[in-house]
Amino acid sequence: MKRRSLFALATLTAAxxxxxxxxxxxxxxxxxxxxxxxxxxxxxxTAFVTRNHxxxxxxxxxxxxxxxxxKPQMVDKWTVSKDNLTWTFKLRDGLEFHDGKPVTSExxxxxxxxxxxxxxxxxxxxxxxxxxxxxDPKTFVIKLKQPFGVMLEAxxxxxxxxxxxxxxxxxxxxxxxxIKEHVGSGPYRFVPEEYKPGERLVxxxxxxxxxxAEAPDGTTGGKNVHVDRVEWVIxxxxxxxxxxxxxxxVDIVEQPTFEQYSSLKAQKDVxxxxxxxxxxxxIFRFNHLHAPFNNVKIRQAAMVALxxxxxxxxxxxxxxxxxxxxxxxxxxxxxxxxxxxIYTGMADPKKAAQMLKEAGYDGTPVVLxxxxxxxxxxxxxxxxxxxxxxxxFKVDLQQMDWATLVARRAKKxxxxxxxxxxFMTAWTAGDxxxxxxxxxxxxxxxxGWFGWQDDKQIEEMKVKFAQATTxxxxxxxAEQIQLRAMETASHVPLGQYFNPAALRKNIxxxxxxxxxVYWNIKKx
Amino acid sequence: xxxxxxxxxxSLIPVLLTVAIVVFLILRLTPGDPAAVxxxxxxxxxxxxxxxxxxxxxxxxxxxxxxxxxxxxxxxLGYSFYLNKPVLELILQRIEPTLSLAxxxxxxxxxxAVPLGTLAAWRMGxxxxxILSGFAVAGFSVPVFVIGYVLIYIFAIELKWFPVQGxxxxxxxxxxxxxxxxxxxxxxxxxxxTIYVALIARVTRASVSEALTEDYIRTARAKGVTExxxxxxxxxxNAAVPIVTVIGIGVxxxxxxxxxxxxxxxxxxLGSLTVDAVLNRDFPxxxxxxxxxxxxxxxxxxxxxxxxxxxxxxxRY
Numbered sequence: 070m071k072r073r074s075l076f077a078l079a080t081l082t083a084a085x086x087x088x089x090x091x092x093x094x095x096x097x098x099x100x101x102x103x104x105x106x107x108x109x110x111x112x113x114x115t116a117f118v119t120r121n122h123x124x125x126x127x128x129x130x131x132x133x134x135x136x137x138x139x140k141p142q143m144v145d146k147w148t149v150s151k152d153n154l155t156w157t158f159k160l161r162d163g164l165e166f167h168d169g170k171p172v173t174s175e176x177x178x179x180x181x182x183x184x185x186x187x188x189x190x191x192x193x194x195x196x197x198x199x200x201x202x203x204x205d206p207k208t209f210v211i212k213l214k215q216p217f218g219v220m221l222e223a224x225x226x227x228x229x230x231x232x233x234x235x236x237x238x239x240x241x242x243x244x245x246x247x248i249k250e251h252v253g254s255g256p257y258r259f260v261p262e263e264y265k266p267g268e269r270l271v272x273x274x275x276x277x278x279x280x281x282a283e284a285p286d287g288t289t290g291g292k293n294v295h296v297d298r299v300e301w302v303i304x305x306x307x308x309x310x311x312x313x314x315x316x317x318x319v320d321i322v323e324q325p326t327f328e329q330y331s332s333l334k335a336q337k338d339v340x341x342x343x344x345x346x347x348x349x350x351x352i353f354r355f356n357h358l359h360a361p362f363n364n365v366k367i368r369q370a371a372m373v374a375l376x377x378x379x380x381x382x383x384x385x386x387x388x389x390x391x392x393x394x395x396x397x398x399x400x401x402x403x404x405x406x407x408x409x410x411i412y413t414g415m416a417d418p419k420k421a422a423q424m425l426k427e428a429g430y431d432g433t434p435v436v437l438x439x440x441x442x443x444x445x446x447x448x449x450x451x452x453x454x455x456x457x458x459x460x461x462f463k464v465d466l467q468q469m470d471w472a473t474l475v476a477r478r479a480k481k482x483x484x485x486x487x488x489x490x491x492f493m494t495a496w497t498a499g500d501x502x503x504x505x506x507x508x509x510x511x512x513x514x515x516x517g518w519f520g521w522q523d524d525k526q527i528e529e530m531k532v533k534f535a536q537a538t539t540x541x542x543x544x545x546x547a548e549q550i551q552l553r554a555m556e557t558a559s560h561v562p563l564g565q566y567f568n569p570a571a572l573r574k575n576i577x578x579x580x581x582x583x584x585x586v587y588w589n590i591k592k593x
Numbered sequence: 594x595x596x597x598x599x600x601x602x603x604s605l606i607p608v609l610l611t612v613a614i615v616v617f618l619i620l621r622l623t624p625g626d627p628a629a630v631x632x633x634x635x636x637x638x639x640x641x642x643x644x645x646x647x648x649x650x651x652x653x654x655x656x657x658x659x660x661x662x663x664x665x666x667x668x669x670l671g672y673s674f675y676l677n678k679p680v681l682e683l684i685l686q687r688i689e690p691t692l693s694l695a696x697x698x699x700x701x702x703x704x705x706a707v708p709l710g711t712l713a714a715w716r717m718g719x720x721x722x723x724i725l726s727g728f729a730v731a732g733f734s735v736p737v738f739v740i741g742y743v744l745i746y747i748f749a750i751e752l753k754w755f756p757v758q759g760x761x762x763x764x765x766x767x768x769x770x771x772x773x774x775x776x777x778x779x780x781x782x783x784x785x786x787t788i789y790v791a792l793i794a795r796v797t798r799a800s801v802s803e804a805l806t807e808d809y810i811r812t813a814r815a816k817g818v819t820e821x822x823x824x825x826x827x828x829x830x831n832a833a834v835p836i837v838t839v840i841g842i843g844v845x846x847x848x849x850x851x852x853x854x855x856x857x858x859x860x861x862x863l864g865s866l867t868v869d870a871v872l873n874r875d876f877p878x879x880x881x882x883x884x885x886x887x888x889x890x891x892x893x894x895x896x897x898x899x900x901x902x903x904x905x906x907x908x909r910y
Contacts (some may be wrong), residue, residue, distance in 0.1 A: 107869070113631075245725060265686060309745075309858065
């Protein structure tokens with residue numbers, strides 16, 4: 070009797086515990102992304118977490134390495150006609166979508182068309198395109214109306230929106246609508262039946278993926294997969310992320326809070342790995358439409374009043390996690406330059422006060438918006454307020470959540486009627502690598518980025534940049550654009566910072582890139 | 594009785610209609626635009642306008658309300674702006690974790706609090722009563738997240754007895770079985786139960802102590818009924834109505850108010866769905882969740898009222 074009871078108990082226990090036993094057989098990488106994934110269409114949304122999801126399941130025509138160089142990924146070879154108007158690309162062998170169908174040039178053309186209908190860089194490309202054609206399943210041709218020297222930079226753009234290649238039937242979805250199927254040809258395939266919004270996303274290894282032979286470098290090179298599946302576990306609370314990592318329940322926390330790094334470094338099973346060495350950049354953006362910042366001299370005074378050090382130390386604080394960088398392009402990337410005109414990056418309240426006086430500032434308060442719920446930038450406006458006030462500005466700091474801020478910054482009304490004068494945000498390096506991807510350099514007035522700078526010179530120089538055919542030409546034009554941006558005080562770059570990932574020590578091979586990517590990674 | 598039941602169920606209609614109108618209007622009047630959130634950091638006004646039009650937010654307010662409300666009447670709560678999924682599907686997906694959390698917490702709280710409160714009332718002023726009073730003060734004063742982090746540190750990180758976070762499903766295709774389900778929920782149940790043990794034990798103590806002063810208790814004792822029977826059959830059963838009322842309110846509060854616990858333990862329940870929807874201004878999800886909670890509150894109250902019939906035969910509807 071006793072033996073029978075024991076057997077029954079053992080059977081019950083085994084039945085209850087069996088799911089764990091099954092799980093233990095597969096090598097699963099569990100990571101906590103930096104945000105909840107609410108949108109799965111990387112063309113429809115510019116959210117970085119959606120972009121990272123895109124890198125899991127889709128492949129790209131070109132990638133960008135860590136030094137900013139564009140290299141082929143799905144493309145094998147390409148040629149450019151002598152007049153720089155015809156680009157012919159040939160896809161490499163062995164490309165296959167997760168539904169088993171081969172990747173064809175028709176799919177590529179459909180994907181480019183959808184992407185360029187939403188992406189700003191893609192939009193610039195689309196204006197230069199005469200037509201696309203697909204003479205055979207492996208060849209596609211882009212015929213241009215005018216030279217477009219940054220063709221490869223556009224096709225290999227590392228950050229949102231990335232040109233991901235989808236099957237033509239999916240890419241036929243208008244850019245204004247979300248796609249409903251998530252089929253790519255990338256190193257992992259999305260597992261829709263295990264997708265639980267707000268809880269977890271599951272990716273299985275794509276066994277049919279043929280990686281390139283080159284070593285991984287940024288978003289270029291071989292995308293080798295060494296785990297069976299990757300689970301993105303959504304954990305909202307930073308302390309719970311920390312606890313889960315320490316307890317070994319997850320393998321990677323993509324972006325710990327700055328306050329956690331010292332505690333994380335003290336954990337024996339945890340390592341800190343910077344997978345985005347070009348980092349991110351804080352910026353201060355002016356509204357060019359309304360007083361006082363509709364006066365360029367007052368914008369320049371504000372630029373002189375604002376210094377990088379206090380912003381970086383207050384917001385980031387953690388030693389080694391931030392760097393002084395004057396350039397509007399991320400320091401360490403090809404177009405970065407120290408030629409910044411009046412902008413030194415150092416707060417100079419005396420000089421700013423003098424400039425403000427000369428500009429005839431009448432004490433109109435600056436409505437500065439602060440997103441209280443976005444911890445990664447919430448402290449910046451407090452510092453900016455103090456520095457602006459030290460120079461003689463009156464600042465009306467208005468607190469709100471991010472959803473309210475992004476709605477309000479789209480309003481062109483005067484600050485007293487619900488508009489605004491300034492806000493602050495952050496960009497990953499991949500978004501500001503060149504003037505065509507940088508939102509702040511959209512100086513097309515009413516049709517431009519929030520703040521609505523209207524500057525024909527910047528717009529004209531951007532066209533020249535797009536047509537430049539050599540790196541030296543591009544660099545020179547980018548420098549002129551930077552000088553013009555500072556002369557007109559389009560925005561203020563407030564330094565570079567880094568937000569490395571925290572990994573269990575048995576995780577190796579995290580690839581540094583302009584986005585968070587999870588191929589090549591090993592779980593020992 | 595049947596008339597009462599029908600009346601109460603019919604009262605759901607004006608309640609839900611009022612909630613629907615108020616929530617719809619409040620959301621439209623609150624600052625924040627889902628189109629601007631969706632469009633992202635490098636959007637332009639043109640992009641936002643296009644998304645707003647696609648989401649139907651450029652239509653007149655009454656048209657938007659009618660489109661949504663006529664769907665609700667047919668059981669369609671609409672589509673999430675972000676997740677591209679029906680709101681009803683999202684709610685159904687999140688019910689299980691929240692109900693598991695709420696039901697386990699309340700069961701644990703009742704099993705501990707009712708005997709504790711009864712014993713404290715029986716020996717009022719004794720050591721058990723004093724411990725209970727102290728525990729009640731602590732239970733009310735210490736925030737749930739503090740209890741949660743302390744339990745995680747001791748039992749998950751140091752002793753490694755329980756997991757730090759997550760939820761194993763009990764039902765559906767990804768069900769992992771009863772063991773993993775309960776194992777994952779032990780710490781959340783303990784964290785949440787603290788405050789409810791304090792609350793229910795205090796109410797039980799007050800109700801039972803009041804009942805113990807009644808004449809029928811004196812009569813029972815005079816007749817030689819054992820103390821155990823006095824407590825269980827006479828005192829506790831007569832004190833049951835306020836205790837059940839508090840439990841009913843507690844269940845309702847738990848279902849709608851477990852967001853902190855869900856966050857600390859990364860449990861994908863209705864609380865986190867609501868918070869995400871509010872932060873992103875996902876109007877259809879907020880509207881759907883609020884309507885769902887309202888209907889649930891009315892139904893829980895109805896069940897509590899019906900339980901009075903069973904607990905106190907003097908009550909008639």
